[in-house]
Amino acid sequence: MHPKLIPNEYGLGPIAYLLDGTRVFEAYADYAGEKGITSADVGTRLRFVEPFVVQSSTSSSKGGKVGRCNIPGIVNVPAEFPPSLNCHQAYFDHWVSNVTCRTGFIDTLEDVLSFVPIVDFNAGIVAKGKAQIKSTVTGNNGGGLPSSDTTNGIDADDALMDQGQIYLPINNTLTDAGHVYGFLREIGQGVQHIASRMRDIVDFVQRVNDKSIMFGEGFAFLSIPRSYYGILTVDMLVGGISPRRRGDGMDLKMTGEFLSADCAVAIHDICTSGGLLHDDSSLVLDATEDMIKMTIGSRISPVHRKEYVEKREGIVETILHSCYVNLYNLLRVR
Structure with missing residues (x-):
């Protein structure tokens, strides 16, 4: 082939x-x-x-x-995490690759491994300053445990160690700036990094930061742009989302035309001018339902007010969902 x-x-x-x-x-x-x-x-x-x-x-x-x-050449060694060392067990999660032709590499993985694209981050484009990349996550379709939620009968430790679902983020650069561009220019195509998962990432990061302060050296964490996790688009407002999952099998997904295009544009403009969205259309993290309703309700024009009032709850839910929409689109397959 x-x-x-x-x-x-x-x-x-x-x-x-x-x-x-x-x-x-x-x-x-x-x-x-x-x-x-x-x-x-x-x-x-x-x-x-x-x-x-x-x-x-x-x-x-x-x-x-x-x-x-x-x-070949690798010998199995039992993993030991002595409690006295207060270790954080780390398990393989994914690797990220930087390539010249992202779509071609995705097609090759599908031909060879039957991997399929799982999610495009922000329709594939992630930007921070002059650096712009396209990023797509591919992997096996529907592998791994059905859920990491212990209430569904899946033990959290089993989910932590499970290797059934494979995620392979793939990047290519659109500009001559940023870490992906530098990687491709200096090293060439290949694996950018291998990522691990652990039980308490917040505690781990806090410990690393504390030790960096104490010793004057240590790990540094990337400042990942908010747009990587999700942004609010006019298309999202037009499409809307179905009711939030409540254990009844209902899923969060695009449902067709929820708002008229004109009303969606007006609401997106209000969210931007009213300070609910950053310049890259990512939602401010301290936004609340009441804040969103007050901002839009006080600024919406009479021509769109009726439609807004009728669909206010769904609009607010869509706006709040936008801050993590990329992560949701990625993880809901598990």
């Missing part, structure tokens, strides 16, 4: 390791430019490891056989 991405040493197929029979196949992760047209970018490889089958007396699978996936 993608012969240009196959390294010469794998031209005859997977390589079997004599020690345990593990079969490994590698392919270049991306093209230098357009998918299928340009040559392979040899900077990053994807490694595929085929599990070998072993007998297990404790396995409930058919015939007592289970698949074990060992990476």
